[in-house]
Amino acid sequence: MTIANRTKTIEEIRADFPILSRLVHGKPLVYLDNAATTQKPKQVIDAISDYYLNYNSNIHRGVHKLSQEATDEYEKSRTTVKNFINAHKYQEIIFTRGTTESINLVANSFVKPNLSEGDEVLISNMEHHSNIVPWQLVCEEKGAKLRVIPINDTGEIIFEEFEKLLTEKVKILSIAHVSNSIGTINPVKAMIEKAHAKGIPVLVDAAQSIQHIGIDVQDLQCDFLAFSGHKIYAPTGIGVLFAKEQHLKKMPPYQGGGDMISTVSFEKTTYNELPYKFEAGTTNIEGAIALGKAIEYFNSIGIGFISRHESELLEYGHSVLSEIKGLRFIGTAEQKASVISFLLDGIHPHDIGTMLDVDGVAVRTGQHCAEPLMKRFGIPATTRASFSFYNTKEEINVLAESIRKVIKMFS
Amino acid sequence: MNELQELYQQVILDHNKNPRNFGELPQCNHHAHGHNPLCGDQIEVFISVDEKSGLIEDVKFKGAGCAISKASASIMTTLLKGKTIKEARKLFDDFREVVTLDSNSNPDVMNLGKLAVFCGVREFPARVKCASLAWHTMINALENSDVEQISTE
Structure with a gap:
C-alpha cells in the first residue's frame, strides 16, 4: 500500500x-x-435506495439481468461478511433475520436432534433473553437442563465456576461475547479452549461485540457465531449465523421452502448445498446487500x-x-x-x-x-x-x- | 420543558416521595399482583370491601416502580375509599380516558377532579403503561378475590 x-x-x-x-x-x-x-450512514441508506431504484428482483432464480445483478450483490455481501469475521469459506455464512433467529437455528438444527434427557445446555447469568429462551424451549422438549454460569459483583464470569460446570453432560456452551446490559467483555477465547478440551461446541453471541471488537472466527475457533446487522450500522431484519462447515453439513434444515431445495417431489426432497440449505424462501435481499455496505463503511472507519x-x-x-x-x-x-x-x-x-x-x-x-x-x-x-x-x-x-x-x- | 412539568407535577412528585396507603392489608377480601415486564414494575393491590354496604372500606398497595406508577397507585387508593365497586369501575374508565385522550382534544378539567393530574401522561405515550398498572391491577383485584398476576404488556 x-x-x-x-x-x-x-x-x-x-x-x-x-x-x-x-x-x-x-x-x-x-x-x-x-x-x-x-x-x-447514508452509504447504507443509499444502497437500499439503489437496490430498489435500479435492480430490485429475486435472487438465485431469474435468468434476467436484474436478477443476476441482485444475486451478485447479495453474494458479494456474503463474501464481505466472510472476510470481515475471517471465516474459512462463504458456505459458512448464513443470512438470517438476526441474532435471535441465528441462535434458534442452532438450538433447533444442531442441538435439539442430539439432546437427551439429563443433558445440559450451558449459558451465563448475563445473557440476553434471546440466548436464554431458545435453549429453554429445546431443553423443555427433551428433558434437558439449562445450567447457568454465575457472575461476580462487578459483572464478570466466575471462571472457576465455569470450569466446574463443563461436564460431559453439556451439549453446547452458548455465551455472550459482550453483555448488552452492562458491557462486560467475556473471555470467550479462553472459554472456547476450555470447552473444546472437553469436546463441547460453543456458540458466541456477538450481537454486542461485532460493532466494537474485531472478530476472527478462525482465531476464536468458535463453532457458531451469531450477530445482527442493525447493531453494526445495517438495517433491521438481517443477521448472520457463522457455523463451521463440518457442523452445517450434518445439520438438518431449519425451515423448509423455496431456494433451500435441490429437487422436490412428493416422495422425496433433496436439499440445496451450503449455505442455501439454511436460507429458505426469499430472503431479506436488500438487508443483506445493505449489511455488506455497512461493513464496508465500518472498515473504512x-x-x-x-x-x-x-x-x-x-x-x-x-x-x-x-x-x-x-x-x-x-x-x-x-x-x-x-x-x-x-x-x-x-x-x-x-x-x-x-x-x-x-x-x-x-x-x-x-x-x-x-x-x-x-x-x-x-x-x-x-x-x-x-x-x-x-x-x-x-x-x-x-x-x-x-x-x-x-x-x-x-x- | 412544559410537557415535562405537566407530567411531573408537584402532586405526582409528592405522592412518589410519600405514597399514601402504602403497605399490606392482611384482612382484605380482594387482592391482585400486577407486573410490567418491559420495565420490571411490580405492584400488589389489597382491597377490603364491606360485604353489607358494598363500599370499599380500605385500599393499600405495595411494590416497586417509577414515579408515575407509584404516584398513580397512591392517588388511586385515595380516590377509592368509600366508593362502590361500580363507582370504582367508573373511575377506572375516567382514568383511562384521561391518559389516552388525544392531546388535541380539550377535556373539561373541572370534571376530572383529582384525575386531572394525569393529563400530562398523554404527551408521553411510552408512559401510559406505567400510569395504568395500578388501575388494571385494581380492576383485576375487584374481579377476583383470589391472587392473580396481571400484566400491562
Whole structure:
C-alpha cells in the first residue's frame, strides 16, 4: 500500500449519519442507545435506495439481468461478511433475520436432534433473553437442563465456576461475547479452549461485540457465531449465523421452502448445498446487500479508530458520571465495551429516560431483555448509555448535565 | 420543558416521595399482583370491601416502580375509599380516558377532579403503561378475590 487512507474527522463521520443532525423536542439529538440499535450512514441508506431504484428482483432464480445483478450483490455481501469475521469459506455464512433467529437455528438444527434427557445446555447469568429462551424451549422438549454460569459483583464470569460446570453432560456452551446490559467483555477465547478440551461446541453471541471488537472466527475457533446487522450500522431484519462447515453439513434444515431445495417431489426432497440449505424462501435481499455496505463503511472507519475512540468515550463517561452524587454504576468489569449502566438513588430509570428524552438524549431504560441479570444485582432496572464511534465527549457532557437536572427535580 | 412539568407535577412528585396507603392489608377480601415486564414494575393491590354496604372500606398497595406508577397507585387508593365497586369501575374508565385522550382534544378539567393530574401522561405515550398498572391491577383485584398476576404488556 502506497497511499494511506486519510482518517475521517469526527465531524465528517457524523455528517455521514443524516439522523444525527435532527432535533428532538427542540434539542439536538444525543443518541446514546446504540446497544439497542445503531444509526445508519447514508452509504447504507443509499444502497437500499439503489437496490430498489435500479435492480430490485429475486435472487438465485431469474435468468434476467436484474436478477443476476441482485444475486451478485447479495453474494458479494456474503463474501464481505466472510472476510470481515475471517471465516474459512462463504458456505459458512448464513443470512438470517438476526441474532435471535441465528441462535434458534442452532438450538433447533444442531442441538435439539442430539439432546437427551439429563443433558445440559450451558449459558451465563448475563445473557440476553434471546440466548436464554431458545435453549429453554429445546431443553423443555427433551428433558434437558439449562445450567447457568454465575457472575461476580462487578459483572464478570466466575471462571472457576465455569470450569466446574463443563461436564460431559453439556451439549453446547452458548455465551455472550459482550453483555448488552452492562458491557462486560467475556473471555470467550479462553472459554472456547476450555470447552473444546472437553469436546463441547460453543456458540458466541456477538450481537454486542461485532460493532466494537474485531472478530476472527478462525482465531476464536468458535463453532457458531451469531450477530445482527442493525447493531453494526445495517438495517433491521438481517443477521448472520457463522457455523463451521463440518457442523452445517450434518445439520438438518431449519425451515423448509423455496431456494433451500435441490429437487422436490412428493416422495422425496433433496436439499440445496451450503449455505442455501439454511436460507429458505426469499430472503431479506436488500438487508443483506445493505449489511455488506455497512461493513464496508465500518472498515473504512477502521476498527483501530473505532476501538480507540469508543474506549476514550467509555473512560470519559465513567469519569464524568462518577462525579454525580447518588449515581451508581452497574457492571464494573475490567474489560468493557462502551456501555454504561447506572442507577440514581431513589429515582426510577423510566423517569430518568423520559426526562433525558426531553433534553434530546436517547438512552435505554428498563431490564434490557436480561431479567435474570437484573435479579442477580437485586435491581428492577437500569438506565443504559451506549456509545458508538460517532458519539462525542460533548454529548456525554449533555448527558451528565441532563442527569443533574433529573436529580434536582426529584430532590 | 412544559410537557415535562405537566407530567411531573408537584402532586405526582409528592405522592412518589410519600405514597399514601402504602403497605399490606392482611384482612382484605380482594387482592391482585400486577407486573410490567418491559420495565420490571411490580405492584400488589389489597382491597377490603364491606360485604353489607358494598363500599370499599380500605385500599393499600405495595411494590416497586417509577414515579408515575407509584404516584398513580397512591392517588388511586385515595380516590377509592368509600366508593362502590361500580363507582370504582367508573373511575377506572375516567382514568383511562384521561391518559389516552388525544392531546388535541380539550377535556373539561373541572370534571376530572383529582384525575386531572394525569393529563400530562398523554404527551408521553411510552408512559401510559406505567400510569395504568395500578388501575388494571385494581380492576383485576375487584374481579377476583383470589391472587392473580396481571400484566400491562
